[in-house]
Amino acid sequence: MNRLCRCSLALQFFVAAYLCAAFKVLPVPKYYPTLHLWTTDSIEKQPAMSWYGYTVYGLAAAVVGYLLGVLYARLQERLKFDLAVPSACVAGLVFVVCIVLHEAHRWL
Amino acid sequence: MQIFFQDYAKVLLVLHGLAAVVLIGSSAHMAWRAVRGTLSGKEARVLWVAWSYVVTFVSGMFIYPTYRWYVRALYFEPQMRSVNFYFEIKEHLSALGLALVLACWLVARAGEEPALNRFRRIAAVAIFVTVAYGYVVSLILNNLKGI
Numbered sequence: 001m002n003r004l005c006r007c008s009l010a011l012q013f014f015v016a017a018y019l020c021a022a023f024k025v026l027p028v029p030k031y032y033p034t035l036h037l038w039t040t041d042s043i044e045k046q047p048a049m050s051w052y053g054y055t056v057y058g059l060a061a062a063v064v065g066y067l068l069g070v071l072y073a074r075l076q077e078r079l080k081f082d083l084a085v086p087s088a089c090v091a092g093l094v095f096v097v098c099i100v101l102h103e104a105h106r107w108l
Numbered sequence: 109m110q111i112f113f114q115d116y117a118k119v120l121l122v123l124h125g126l127a128a129v130v131l132i133g134s135s136a137h138m139a140w141r142a143v144r145g146t147l148s149g150k151e152a153r154v155l156w157v158a159w160s161y162v163v164t165f166v167s168g169m170f171i172y173p174t175y176r177w178y179v180r181a182l183y184f185e186p187q188m189r190s191v192n193f194y195f196e197i198k199e200h201l202s203a204l205g206l207a208l209v210l211a212c213w214l215v216a217r218a219g220e221e222p223a224l225n226r227f228r229r230i231a232a233v234a235i236f237v238t239v240a241y242g243y244v245v246s247l248i249l250n251n252l253k254g255i
Contacts, residue, residue: 003218007211014207033173047181055203099200107193
């Protein structure tokens with residue numbers, strides 16, 4: 001159960017950090033393939049790749065979430081209520097809805 | 109213009125496709141067992157899904173710069189803008205899928221408690237949906253314009 005709580009919190013942290021990066025709340029490092037350059041600055045009229053940055057933020061946050069998951073497990077034991085699975089599902093749904101709306105606004 | 113890993117992009121695309129075939133097969137099998145309620149924590153296919161996912165993901169990361177310039181910037185953005193929506197969703201879902209696969213692998217042998225089994229079942233189906241979406245979108249986009 002301890003590991004489940006850790007994984008659930010890691011997923012929630014992943015979603016939070018990834019969405020913060022995708023919605024430009026955090027400064028995202030971008031790779032410019034035509035310039036062979038990594039930077040957080042925006043260079044106009046050059047194709048930029050920010051997806052690597054989102055993923056790195058998400059995975060780094062997931063590691064923090066996994067480490068803090070022990071506290072989440074204790075909270076769950078105290079509340080005597082299974083929070084881990086429903087909260088991971090909600091995080092996943094929030095991720096999908098936010099990303100679809102964000103990309104639809106950009107491309108459709 | 110020379111793009112990072114451009115010379116190996118076609119070879120990596122073949123590897124990406126082969127790993128994706130293994131991934132869709134193993135994730136479909138895992139999801140099918142999850143739907144039937146026979147997925148246990150000792151499933152060896154979790155390891156197959158994890159390894160094939162990582163190989164597909166990493167090879168895709170190295171192909172991405174070539175795709176970003178030669179396909180998306182030069183072809184899709186000027187001519188078929190809405191196609192990028194489907195590809196971008198695939199990229200975001202594949203990042204979430206990586207986190208899900210790692211979580212699934214971490215809880216694979218954690219026990220047989222009901223909450224753990226519920227998590228494994230939901231994760232197995234979510235991974236399959238993510239992989240199936242990515243697989244179909246990649247096939248269609250590669251037919252529209254390969255790298």
